[in-house]
Amino acid sequence: MTDAAPSRQEQFSGTKEVADTHKFDEKRLEEYMAAHVEGFKGPLTVSQFKGGQSNPTYQLKTPSKKYVLRRKPPGKLLPSAHAVDREYKVITALHSIGYPAPRTYCLCEDDSVIGTMFYIMDMVEGRVLWEPLLPGMEPATRWKIYETLNDTLARLHMVDYEKIGLGDFGKPGNYFARQISRWSKQYVASVTESIPEMDRLMEWLPENVPQDDSTSVVHGDYRLDNTILHPTEPKVIAVLDWELSTLGHPLGDFTYSLMQWVMPGQGTGGGTGSIQTADLKALGIPTLEQYIQMYCERTNRPGIENLDFYFSYNFFRLAGILQGIAGRVRDGTASSEHAKQMAQNVRPLAQEAWTYAQRAGAK
Structure with missing residues (x-):
């Protein structure tokens, strides 16, 4: 009998020693923090979080406080990827209005400090849960956790982004067309094998975007394990990993958060689980329909049409993102030991995207 594979919770929780490829001069960082981080007092101990596929993320520990550092990975990078300056901007703006985003301290654009651009924020103490079925919990607690996830995303989509200085954070309108173009380019730039479904999707998706040009701040990768829950209560106290955030279409963002309801099992999720x-009723987890209804009530929408298009788009987008990771594995710049395994999911995701496109009328 073989040992069971480690759970996502075991694989991704906590910290490890800094990987050789991501080491930097810690003394130099400590000097920088003494000059730029309000209230900082060393000495500093640095470790690396196991999660954080794309931008290496570190825990910075001092005798009295913990911070988090997010940086661009070293090495050859795709244009516009790993925009930690954009993450810093959106987190800072949202924190200022009481949205659950960590307090930020500084953005360093000087590569000479640790080798790449980075920013520093508070370490928010709480629970990061990696298993969407929430093992070991009571059904009522599971329901409340899904309620708070839904509410936190709906609140983001209702933020007046102009008012908090994010009017220039993206281009309002044509969100899906721009995203499809972006991920098509990333796919083509990183391609490692021919996938006919991706070629068909790159042709079909731009021609079939629903006519609805709502705009909000979108997170871009909103899911359970990109949030920190209160240590004991079913409440989101911080939303993390804003690398893909921009001004965009709230339904692109929301339907991405629905992916775990339609994602085939066996790990093809590219992170969404x-x-x-699962027997959702017995577990106390909302059904897809219930979760959609919760969101629509919170954002004053009558319902969501064109779900098949949105699912096709989101499977395609995930395939594009994972192909980017595959390209970084090829180029030796991927920041996670799980990156290679994720890269193998591009083809099944593309096939799933094409299935939903066919349901939406693609021939």
């Missing part, structure tokens, strides 16, 4: 075959 899967609850597709």
Whole structure:
């Protein structure tokens, strides 16, 4: 009998020693923090979080406080990827209005400090849960956690972004067309094998975007494990990993958060996990329909049409993102030991995207 594979919770929780490829001069960082981080007092101990596929993320520990550092990875990078300056901007703006985003301290654009651009924020103490089925919890607690996830995303989509200085954080309008173009380019730039479904999707998706040009701040990768829950209560106290955030279409963002309901099992999720075959009622987890209804009530929408298009788009987008990771594995710049395994999911995600495109009328 073989040992069971480690759970996502075991694989991604906590910290490890800094990987050789991501080491930097810690003394230099400590000097920088003494000059730029209000209230900082060393000495400093640095470790690396196990999660954080794309931008290496570090825990900075002092005798009295913990901070988090997010940086661009070293090495050859795709244009516009790893925009930690954009993450810093959106987190800072949202924190200022009481949205659950960590307090930020500084953005360093001087590569000479640790080798790449980085920013520093508070370490928010709480629970990061990596398993969407929330093992070991009571059904009522699971329901409340899904409620708070839904509410936190709905609140983001209702923020007046102009008012908090994010009017220039993206281009309002044509969000899906721009995203499809972006991920098509990333796919083509990183391609490692021919996938016919991706070629068909790159042609079909731009021609079939629903006519609805709502605009909000979008997170871009909103899911359970990109939030920190209160240590004991079912409440989101911080939303993390804003690398893909921009001004965009709230339904692109929301339907991405629905992916775990439709994602085939066996790890093809590219990070979203899967609850597709679970007995949701027994577990106390909302069904897809219930979760959509919660969101629509919170954002004053009558409902969501064109779900098949949105699912096709989100599977395609995930395939594009993972192909980017595959390209970084090829180029030796991927920041996670799980990156290679994720890169193998591009083809099944593309096939799933094409299935939903066919349901939406693609021939």
